[in-house]
Amino acid sequence: MxxxxxxxxxxxxxxxxxxxxxxxxxxxxxxxxxxxxxxxxxxxxxxxxxxxxxxxxxxxxxxxxxxxxxxxxxxxxxxxxxxxxxxxxxxxxxxxxxxxxxxxxxxxxxxxxxxxxxxxxxxxxxxxxxxxxxxxxxxxxxxxxxxxxxxxxxxxxxxxxxxDLSRYDRIATRFQHERLEGLAFLKSGINTRNAAFNRSIEQIERVAVRSRAPMLLVGPTGAGKSFLARRIHELKRGRHQLQGRFVEVNCATLRGDGAMSALFGHAKGAFTGAQSAREGLLRAADGGMLFLDEIGELGLDEQAMLLKAVEEKRFFPLGSDRELESDFQLIAGTHRDLRGRVAEGLFREDLYARINLWTFELPGLAGRREDIEPNIDFELQRHAREQGRMVRFNLEARRRYLAFASSAEAAWQGNFRELSASITRMATLADSGRIDEAQVLEEIDRLRRAWGVRNEQGVLEGLLGESAQQLDLFDRLQLEAVIDVCRHADSLSDSGRRLFDRSRLVKASANDADRLRKYLARFGLDWAQLRAAATRKA
Incomplete structure (x- = not known):
């Protein structure tokens, strides 16, 4: 037909x-x-x-x-x-x-x-x-x-x-190439391996180039919210979607009249000390992007004015009866549970609804351990650009540091910011452009002290030497607990009775000392070593 x-x-x-x-x-x-x-x-x-x-x-x-x-x-x-x-x-x-x-x-x-x-x-x-x-x-x-x-x-x-652009291979390939370039730009060229983070970045890239709606970045301090917001701004400027500047403010530093003045500006004489008028950050972000980090720390009055500014592109400076206009894109950041703060009456529900259209979770470094290695390389490259001096790890030093940094023992409480500081310290102190094992061990000890991690030097490291670094966290914690019991017991049998106080009750013949001896032998340890270590510590 x-x-x-x-x-x-x-x-x-x-x-x-x-x-x-x-x-x-x-x-x-x-x-x-x-x-x-x-x-x-x-x-x-x-x-x-x-x-x-x-x-x-x-x-x-x-x-x-x-x-x-x-x-x-x-x-x-x-x-x-x-x-x-x-x-x-x-x-x-x-x-x-x-x-x-x-x-x-x-x-x-x-x-x-x-x-x-x-x-x-x-x-x-x-x-x-x-x-x-x-x-x-x-x-x-x-x-x-x-x-x-x-x-x-x-x-x-x-x-x-x-x-139907799918019929035009060259055009489709070009658009795909541009999109991949955008993804790499947002990730700063870091070949991230965390699947969840990569999916988030892919969505962020799509939203960034297709929408001017507010975005909310949620994650712990040091997870890279500010850095990502700045990259989004640069991406949109490169696509001619924004012309104005990137304006960043940490809302946790704003209090009282200072918060209102910093955000919305003020008229001359608006309050004591206001000797002249002030433009304010919202006005400075006109045509560009405003990044409000830790938005959950804003007061309720500031939240109400911010909501009006986001929705209507207009606001009143403090002490002024003349409205100003500012057309900016908002990206907000927080480490708090804003929904919980809404329930507590500490955050406006209408503002939360307005900024919650596009919410992206940024995991901390401890949640992206597979990304530690490429970020180490990124930090070394950044140090080389900033200092004009390339620094590398010795092979064994890199292996030792990466094993520690990727282990569950590494808390990384400051997230990527703390990793950056760690690499910067070692690179700065490296002689002849090489980070050696001694520097790595010193840095590991410094990080443990900073995190308040109990340093068992003289117990695990003292007993096992370098092999202590190869233990899984499960084995390490179990062995530390066993050693602690042994150090406070009178004998091998006394230690066994304390450690197996439940299972020994169902056995016809108690063999506590033998069980403990075999457990310690797995790690090349015996009772005499533990007693000697306890005596030295005392």
């Missing part, structure tokens, strides 16, 4: 309206010309027109003229009332309603949208609806021929435009 071709388009209120006499046949009329193409048979034309008498008369005349030049074409008149054909919202809404109600039959018909006629607003709306696949169609553009042949000038030419 032959598939039918159906065209949809507006009447050309200027080009199609060339008079009623015979002379009209000597003029190029786009709606008529569309139906006269020798290699394009239009089986049906959906002709959209206005509802006043003049437009209806023109539509009926065009239908009759098309019947004469292309009797195979059925013309259906589609009245559409548009109060202002240059109003984007009205035109888009009307065309969206038309396409939603139209009975498309894609199994039997091919569809074309005629974009030559109608206002520029209508042409843009056709393009958007077709590209978004609300219309299962291609675009068709008609134009008068450039030849001097009079007949060809009347008929004109046509060109088909398919907006």
């Amino acid at each position: 032959i598939r039918k071709t159906v065209a949809i388009g507006f009447i050309g209120t200027t080009l199609d309206r060339v008079g009623k006499g015979a002379n009209r046949w000597n003029k190029w009329r786009p709606s008529i010309g569309l139906c006269q193409q020798p290699d394009l048979l239009i089986h049906r034309l959906e002709l959209i027109h206005g509802v006043d008498a003049r437009d209806i008369s023109l539509a009926e005349r065009l239908r009759e003229d098309i019947r004469q030049v292309s009797p195979e074409t059925e013309v259906r008149l589609q009245p559409m009332q548009l109060r202002n054909p240059w109003d984007f919202e009205e035109v888009y809404g009307a065309l969206h309603d038309f396409t939603s109600a139209y009975p498309f039959d894609t199994e039997h018909e091919d569809y074309l949208v005629h974009i030559t006629t109608g206002t520029h607003v209508a042409q843009i709306c056709w393009f958007l609806l077709t590209e978004a696949r609300y219309l299962p169609a291609r675009l068709v553009q008609t134009s008068p021929a450039r030849k001097r042949d009079e007949a060809a000038q009347v008929t004109g030419t046509h060109a088909l435009i398919d907006l």
